[in-house]
Amino acid sequence: MWTAVALWAMSIGGVALYAAWAAPALERGVALWVVVLGGLAIYFALIATFMSIYFAIAWIWRSPRPLPMRIGARETLRLVLREYHALTGAAKRMMFYRLLLREPKPAPAALPILLVHGVLCNAGVWERFARHLAKAGIAPVYTLSYGPPLASIDAFADQLAKRIDSVLARTGARELVIVSHSMGGLVALAYCRKYGAAKLRRVIALAAPYRGSVHAWLLFGTCLAQLRPGNAWLDALDRDRYARPATTSVWSWHDSMVAPQLSSRLPDADNVELVGVGHNAILADPGARAHVLAAIAAERARGVTSESPASAARTPSALQ
Numbered sequence: 001m002w003t004a005v006a007l008w009a010m011s012i013g014g015v016a017l018y019a020a021w022a023a024p025a026l027e028r029g030v031a032l033w034v035v036v037l038g039g040l041a042i043y044f045a046l047i048a049t050f051m052s053i054y055f056a057i058a059w060i061w062r063s064p065r066p067l068p069m070r071i072g073a074r075e076t077l078r079l080v081l082r083e084y085h086a087l088t089g090a091a092k093r094m095m096f097y098r099l100l101l102r103e104p105k106p107a108p109a110a111l112p113i114l115l116v117h118g119v120l121c122n123a124g125v126w127e128r129f130a131r132h133l134a135k136a137g138i139a140p141v142y143t144l145s146y147g148p149p150l151a152s153i154d155a156f157a158d159q160l161a162k163r164i165d166s167v168l169a170r171t172g173a174r175e176l177v178i179v180s181h182s183m184g185g186l187v188a189l190a191y192c193r194k195y196g197a198a199k200l201r202r203v204i205a206l207a208a209p210y211r212g213s214v215h216a217w218l219l220f221g222t223c224l225a226q227l228r229p230g231n232a233w234l235d236a237l238d239r240d241r242y243a244r245p246a247t248t249s250v251w252s253w254h255d256s257m258v259a260p261q262l263s264s265r266l267p268d269a270d271n272v273e274l275v276g277v278g279h280n281a282i283l284a285d286p287g288a289r290a291h292v293l294a295a296i297a298a299e300r301a302r303g304v305t306s307e308s309p310a311s312a313a314r315t316p317s318a319l320q
Contacts, residue, residue: 003147011095057218058258086280090124104139108171123144150224185208192242207252210264213259
């Protein structure tokens with residue numbers, strides 16, 4: 001809700017300011033279509049500027065890339081264009097997320113899916129991803145919008161706990177699969193540290209900054225401070241001993257908002273490395289989606305155990 005409200009406020013305010021600035025031009029006889037195109041140009045230019053800044057930061061603080069993981073000019077251009085395309089539609093999806101993502105009706109399900117978004121977003125970022133899951137026959141799929149956006153990751157973990165219990169109650173399932181994006185991966189770990197992993201069959205993380213990202217220094221807020229590399233909260237999450245479920249971490253050597261990119265590599269997890277995929281574009285990347293579908297299919301083929309999941313029975317170990 002908070003993200004959608006903020007986006008609506010900024011959009012309405014921006015349009016009002018532009019209209020006030022453009023009114024004299026209309027009075028002078030400038031065509032309306034010119035004014036409208038000018039407003040759209042400003043919108044797309046702002047996105048391009050924002051994207052250029054965080055791509056530059058991601059390159060400066062990039063992880064050393066093995067030779068097979070490097071890309072040329074054409075692949076770099078494709079990387080940038082796909083990330084730009086993902087960003088230009090993000091605001092619309094987050095503003096209308098309640099209309100775009102419908103809550104499944106309560107019905108028995110053996111292994112429901114819960115989508116957990118990243119920082120400063122809401123469930124709307126999953127709109128295209130959720131449609132892809134539906135086309136693949138994956139159901140039921142639930143989402144979570146936590147907030148307020150700048151609160152602590154531990155507060156988000158508490159909201160995740162309530163959502164997990166709600167989904168399990170609605171489906172009669174004993175455990176579920178989480179698919180997370182960006183900071184959502186850390187929200188899932190914070191949940192496991194506080195509530196245990198017994199209700200999670202697997203966590204599939206996309207572009208999760210497990211060791212933080214230097215981009216978090218660009219903004220303020222509790223959760224952003226917790227995402228800064230080397231901070232006390234991240235160190236404690238890494239050092240503390242607690243059970244966690246089987247995890248698949250899908251990440252890119254060219255992530256544009258997680259730097260250094262090796263921050264997404266998680267020990268004792270199934271790490272899937274991608275090349276030439278940006279941070280937001282990973283949600284629409286065919287390779288990333290294929291790995292998510294494969295992980296879900298594997299868990300469904302394994303069946304739902306009648307006992308506590310193996311993750312809860314393992315000796316808790318710190319992330320090393």
